[in-house]
Amino acid sequence: MVNARSKRRSYLSFVLPAFVIYAAIMVFPLVFTLGLSFTKWKGYGPIEFVGFQNYARLLSDPVFHIGLRNNVLIVLISVFGQIPLGLLLAYMLHRRMVKGAKLFEILIFLPITISSVIVAQLWNRVFSPVGILPTIVRQLTGNHDYIMTIFENKDFAFVPIMFVLLWQHTSLYMVIFLANLQRIPDSVIEAAKMEGASEGIIFRKIIVPILAPVVFINSILAISGSFKSFDLIYSMTGGGPAHLTEVMAVYMYNTTFVFQNYGYGSAISIVIILFIVAAIMLTKAATNKLNMV
Amino acid sequence: MQYRSRLAIAPLHWRISAYIIMVLFTLITVFPLVWLGYSSLKPNAEIVQHPLALPQAPSFDNYVRAWTMGGLGTALENSLIYTGIATVSTLFLALAAAFGLAKFPFKSAKFFTWAFSVGLMLTVHAVIVPLFLAEVRIGLINTRLGVILPYVAFDLPMSILIALSYVKGIPDALIESAEIDGAKYRQIFWSLIVPLSAPVAATMAILSFLRHWNEFLFVFIFTTKKALKSLPVAITQFAGRQNIEYGLQYASLVIGIMPMILFYMLFHRQLVKGFGEGALKE
Numbered sequence: 001m002v003n004a005r006s007k008r009r010s011y012l013s014f015v016l017p018a019f020v021i022y023a024a025i026m027v028f029p030l031v032f033t034l035g036l037s038f039t040k041w042k043g044y045g046p047i048e049f050v051g052f053q054n055y056a057r058l059l060s061d062p063v064f065h066i067g068l069r070n071n072v073l074i075v076l077i078s079v080f081g082q083i084p085l086g087l088l089l090a091y092m093l094h095r096r097m098v099k100g101a102k103l104f105e106i107l108i109f110l111p112i113t114i115s116s117v118i119v120a121q122l123w124n125r126v127f128s129p130v131g132i133l134p135t136i137v138r139q140l141t142g143n144h145d146y147i148m149t150i151f152e153n154k155d156f157a158f159v160p161i162m163f164v165l166l167w168q169h170t171s172l173y174m175v176i177f178l179a180n181l182q183r184i185p186d187s188v189i190e191a192a193k194m195e196g197a198s199e200g201i202i203f204r205k206i207i208v209p210i211l212a213p214v215v216f217i218n219s220i221l222a223i224s225g226s227f228k229s230f231d232l233i234y235s236m237t238g239g240g241p242a243h244l245t246e247v248m249a250v251y252m253y254n255t256t257f258v259f260q261n262y263g264y265g266s267a268i269s270i271v272i273i274l275f276i277v278a279a280i281m282l283t284k285a286a287t288n289k290l291n292m293v
Numbered sequence: 294m295q296y297r298s299r300l301a302i303a304p305l306h307w308r309i310s311a312y313i314i315m316v317l318f319t320l321i322t323v324f325p326l327v328w329l330g331y332s333s334l335k336p337n338a339e340i341v342q343h344p345l346a347l348p349q350a351p352s353f354d355n356y357v358r359a360w361t362m363g364g365l366g367t368a369l370e371n372s373l374i375y376t377g378i379a380t381v382s383t384l385f386l387a388l389a390a391a392f393g394l395a396k397f398p399f400k401s402a403k404f405f406t407w408a409f410s411v412g413l414m415l416t417v418h419a420v421i422v423p424l425f426l427a428e429v430r431i432g433l434i435n436t437r438l439g440v441i442l443p444y445v446a447f448d449l450p451m452s453i454l455i456a457l458s459y460v461k462g463i464p465d466a467l468i469e470s471a472e473i474d475g476a477k478y479r480q481i482f483w484s485l486i487v488p489l490s491a492p493v494a495a496t497m498a499i500l501s502f503l504r505h506w507n508e509f510l511f512v513f514i515f516t517t518k519k520a521l522k523s524l525p526v527a528i529t530q531f532a533g534r535q536n537i538e539y540g541l542q543y544a545s546l547v548i549g550i551m552p553m554i555l556f557y558m559l560f561h562r563q564l565v566k567g568f569g570e571g572a573l574k575e
Contacts, residue, residue, distance in 0.1 A: 007397065010478035014393030015405055018386040018449050025424065025446035026415050027408070032423035089318065097303045097311035106561060107319050110326075112568070113553040115507035115525040121532050121546055126325050130539060135344040167321065172568060179569030199307045228416045231509045235529055249418050256422055257514065269419045276414050 030273075036266035043260045054267035064268070067239075067246040070158050071275075074229050074247070077162040078169070078222035083215060085166070086173025091203060093174075094181040105178070109171045116168070120235035123164045127151075151237070157244035161233060168232070173218060180214045181207070217283060224279035227272050248272050326550065333543035340539045355544035359531070363545055364519055368527035369552075374437060375512070375523055376505040379444035383452050383501050384494060385487075386445065391456035392486045396468055406457065412450030417443075417510050425514060435518055443511050448504060452497050459493040460486065496567045499560050506553070524549055 037055070040048040058064050089108065093101045111119065126132045129147045138146045150156050184207070192202050208215075230249040233239065239246040239254065248268060256265030303311075332340055334351040360366060390409075394402045424443065425434075433439035463486065471481050487494075512523045522530070528549040532542045557564065 007478075008399065011393050011397040011399055011402075014389040014397075014478075014482070015402075018390035018453065019405055019408070021386070021442065021446050022409065022412060022449045025443050026412055026420055026450075029420035029423035029427070030415065032426075033419055036422065085318075088314070092311040092315060095303050097308045098315050104315050104319055105565075107323050109561075109565065110554070110557060111322060112564065113503060113507075113557045114550055115509065115553070117509050117525050117529045118546060118549045121529060121542075122325060122329060122550075125329065125539075125542065125546070130341050130344045132325065132328055132345065170318075171322075175565050175569045179565075199303050224414070228418070230418065235509075249416075252418055257425075262422060266422055269416075269422070272416060273414070273419050276416065280414055 033266045033269050036262055037270045039263040039266075041262040043262055050263065054264050055271075057264065058267060058271065063243045063246055063251060064248070066243050067248045067251045070245065070247045071227055071229065073158055073162060074165060074226040075223050077165055078226050079219045081162070081166050082170045083173050083218055083222065086170050087177050087208075087211065087215065089170070089174045090177035090181055091207060094178060095199075105174075109175055111168050112172055116231035117235035119164065119168055120232045123160070123167075124236055127160060152241055152244075154244065157237075157241075161236060161245060164232065164236070176218060177211065177214065180211055184210055213287075216286065220279055220283040220286070224276045224283075227275045227279070329543055329550075330547055333540065333547045335540060337538060337540045340543075355540035356548070359541045359544040359548065362541070363527060363531035364522075365524070365527060365531070365545065365548055367520055368522050368524045371437075371521060372506060372524040372552075375440055375444060376502055378437075379441050379448070379505045380498055380502045382441070383445050383448045384498050387449060387452035387456045387497065388460070388487060388490055388494065389482060390449075390453050391460040392482055394453075395457055395460040396463075396465070409450045409453050412447075413454075417447065421510065421514065428515060433515075435516055435521060437521065439515050440511050440521070440523075443515075444505050444508060448501050452501060455497055456490065456493060459490060463489050496563055499563045500567045503556070503564070506556075524552070 038049060038051060040050050092098060093105055098104060127148050134147050138144055150160060188206060189202055192206055228249060229247050230253070233245060233247050234250050234253065237245040239250040249272060252265050252268040252272065255261045255268060328345070331347055333355055334353070335348040336352070336354070339349065394406050428434045428439050467485060468481060471485055507525060509525055512526045516522060528545050532545050535541045
């Protein structure tokens with residue numbers, strides 16, 4: 001048997017390496033970001049303390065507002081697009097409504113492995129004048145000069161990005177729902193069938209309610225994930241043209257690393273974190289409530 | 294994944310709708326990739342004149358040029374180094390931490406576990422500015438270590454939480470009997486915990502590999518030398534510069550996608566399991 005002191009030493013030797021790396025790279029810098037967010041700093045020279053000025057400026061910054069609006073659009077496409085569609089696809093596979101379900105699953109899940117920046121470049125090619133979509137439209141309409149102009153449209157510039165997000169992440173929810181559907185005993189559906197329930201009723205009145213907690217938790221995770229969005233949009237449009245496709249994280253990147261506005265950029269970072277923390281707190285509170293019922 | 298449900302067949306109109314939706318969704322998923330693949334074998338003029346047609350005389354010209362012009366060999370090598378070292382380091386650091394937190398009766402374990410779980414909420418953007426400034430000052434900027442360290446740090450919270458729930462399930466009796474036999478904790482870790490954790494370690498490593506391979510921002514900001522760029526960064530920058538050389542763009546993108554398709558074919562089952570059981574999206 002080993003004595004308590006050497007046991008403690010062993011314990012720390014297991015935990016501390018990971019904790020030191022984690023704290024040095026993730027926790028410690030966060031304190032600096034918070035500090036910087038109350039300053040005005042160009043990356044060199046004196047640091048000027050400005051109090052809440054950066055946060056006040058966010059409230060009236062039209063570019064930040066576009067970014068926030070687009071982040072909310074990502075939330076909407078996640079919660080009302082990816083998740084319901086993922087659930088529907090999963091249910092169809094689970095009930096073996098199609099032959100070759102395995103093959104469909106394998107093909108649909110494929111994009112999960114491709115890096116977002118490359119997905120962005122791929123879809124830029126699909127939408128380009130010599131890409132798939134404009135070519136098909138030209139052949140269908142006979143208009144030989146057709147090119148996509150939606151990216152310059154003030155109200156709809158963000159729509160193609162939402163479509164790509166749907167393409168990229170729906171299958172993730174499909175796989176999560178498939179795993180959860182397999183936990184529902186067949187006898188539940190069998191019994192409903194015996195009672196004469198139709199497929200639509202089974203899906204709406206049995207499957208959806210059973211999976212409700214899973215839907216709910218994934219929604220909140222999708223919401224908190226939505227506020228982080230960067231790679232895809234940065235690579236597809238960089239937030240342009242004229243900030244139409246800006247999201248908070250891209251705006252933060254440009255503010256800090258392109259325009260060297262470290263204080264203001266840090267304030268945007270902190271706001272992003274606050275949105276994420278709020279979403280996760282909501283999950284926690286709601287999960288507790290669900291468990292109590 | 295197994296489709297357990299072998300119930301009475303769904304009614305016809307459900308099955309027809311299912312076929313339509315499945316085929317449509319699969320086409321939208323797969324066709325852009327297939328199109329990119331065969332278009333990359335066409336010369337530029339053919340791409341412009343007949344964007345959807347199959348190549349008349351398939352050629353790997355674009356690949357040869359993209360590979361050398363974009364320095365993609367170096368980038369592939371960098372990606373393998375970053376991802377390989379980061380994945381292995383994360384795995385063992387996380388298993389060790391999980392062993393410490395799960396099997397030692399110290400009060401601070403609660404605090405450490407909480408601290409790691411807070412990490413799930415933090416994003417790269419929250420720390421990238423101070424981290425960049427610190428790396429410049431310490432001289433880690435433009436080094437491989439300067440990229441690998443943040444890779445590991447950002448992957449630790451998730452990996453530790455996955456490992457923790459698994460290591461908790463290893464019976465205490467096994468560890469106690471090893472203690473009685475006089476084994477040191479380091480021996481217990483390497484000869485008991487690591488082998489017993491093999492199944493979860495596989496899932497952790499595969500998810501970790503995927504996240505590291507596809508990471509963008511750290512390499513993008515912390516390295517300025519072309520010789521240090523990873524594959525996704527090198528390809529994004531290369532493809533973005535080729536204004537009208539469509540063939541080169543397509544070929545470089547295929548080079549970026551191919552390793553992941555291979556990875557997907559090898560580990561599809563583990564990926565489905567890992568994501569299906571609640572790993573988060575990122």
